[in-house]
Amino acid sequence: MVTILDTHIVIPKEDTPKGLLHLSDNDQLWRWSHTPSIYVYKPKQNNKKLNLSVLLERMRDSLSEILIHYYPLTGRLNWTNGGRLELDCNAKGALLLEAESSKSMAEYDDFLPHNPSINELIPTVDYSRPINELPLLLAQVTKLKGNDDDGSYFAVGVAMSHPLADGISAIRFINAWAKLTRGATLDPANDLPFLDRTNLKPSHPLNPPRFDHAEFKPLPLILGRTNNLEEQKKKTTFALLKLNSKDVQKLKKNANTNTTVYGSENGNDRIHDQSERPYSRFEVIGAHIWRSASKARRLQESQPTVVKFNGNIRSRLQPPLPHNYFGNALAPTVTTICSVKEITTQPLSFVAQKIREAVKKVSDHEYVKSQIDYVAGFEGRWDLIRTPYLEKGKYRADVPFFGNPNIILGSWMSMPLYEADFGFGKPFYIGPGRVCPYDRAVIALAPNDDDDNGGGDVVIFMHFQEEHMKDFINFFWEDIPSK
Structure with missing residues (x-):
């Protein structure tokens, strides 16, 4: 059983641009739900006794900092009358959860997705709510029960809105967040995002298809x-x-x-x-x-x-x-x-x-x-x-x-x-x-x-x-x- 210990709404540490950000037609193609993923860690020998509160404080601070650059993840989606998704950069924030599990590592069955227990390690998105109320980024840090001689394990479950990011973009964001958390310096050329999506705009006027798609x-x-x-x-x-x-x-x-x-x-x-x-x-x-x-x-x-x-x-x-x-x-x-x-x-x-x-x-x-x-x-x-x-x-x-x-x-x-x-x-x-x-x-x-x-x-x-x-x-x- 996983117990949620605390919930944090994380907003960018500095003011960020507000208003609508163009989503390309390519962004409209994918399911409008979140893509769930899980990362599992066994702390190094000298960090076996994991202090979850200290880790969360560090991750929350670095998340607030990285969201200055990835500020679209703190906005909310809306539907237009034509069924198109649009992004409102309103800085309502990402969701960060602190959790603890009473289950042993063996009960998670190598963390494979067919095990229902895995769902406990990933934030739940309530799709019965209006889409403009749903956070676009949710993360849950869960301290897991390890063997006495193994110390503590922990998992980071992430749910990221697919219309905002493909897998490459999501991995780049998570790696940059982790880099800041461990105290490393970001490389602007690789760790910071290019946000202008107008490069994927169609022809104007629209050309008829040139291939059989x-x-x-x-x-x-x-x-x-x-x-x-x-x-x-x-x-x-x-x-x-x-x-x-x-x-x-x-x-x-x-x-x-x-x-x-x-x-x-x-x-x-x-x-x-x-x-x-x-x-x-x-x-x-x-x-x-x-x-x-x-x-x-x-x-x-x-x-x-x-x-x-x-x-x-x-x-x-x-x-x-x-x-x-x-x-x-x-x-x-x-x-x-x-x-x-x-x-x-x-x-x-x-x-x-x-x-x-x-x-x-x-x-x-x-x-x-x-x-x-x-x-x-x-x-x-x-x-x-x-x-x-x-x-x-x-x-x-x-x-x-x-x-x-x-x-x-x-x-x-x-x-x-x-x-x-x-x-x-x-x-x-x-x-x-x-x-x-x-x-x-x-x-x-x-x-x-x-x-x-x-x-x-x-x-x-x-x-x-x-x-x-x-x-x-x-x-x-x-x-x-x-x-």
């Missing part, structure tokens, strides 16, 4: 179905999969050395082109996940399936966005439609190539600009393309759903996840705060892995329909080459 069209349904309502209602569960560097290299070798004929175009057989750059970890591991999922679901061989994911477009635009752009700078993309038979029987290079083709689309400045204009055309009809926030028991057939027979991929491999040191060392666990309501896999570097160029250990946060998870895990490990 399949990423915003309905995804394949299970054959014989007219909607995905039945799949939306199925329970998903969670698994944490760990690939060591040798397993990663085996998959990469399999995909990058396979020269088997893998398809036909206009009647001509095609062979994997070895002159192209090798398939990346994301392309190869994503292909392996797609294949394992397609096998586990045991659908018809002719069943259409796709993978959808988001690309970071900060460096894709011309001119590029600043790397410290704070907001949503993600471009959705989707693979071409494949059959389950293709995904499960063709070489891994075939599947990786499909993911590469989707990556290439959102690596093209013209495609991204066309997508921005396409999204702007949905003004007043955002629900048709916005990632939904599905309240328990409420399902809609006319909103996006990314589960069976399809899957969502995500990559955190470029994010400095484990840099959030609040003065007691780096976290030993970081993960999502709840089980996703559809099938999703997020690929991240394992802790203490500084090798961003290949060869490192990888963890996969896997959300999958409960009835298929066991088979998925079996196929996932069985299909890794022995050499």
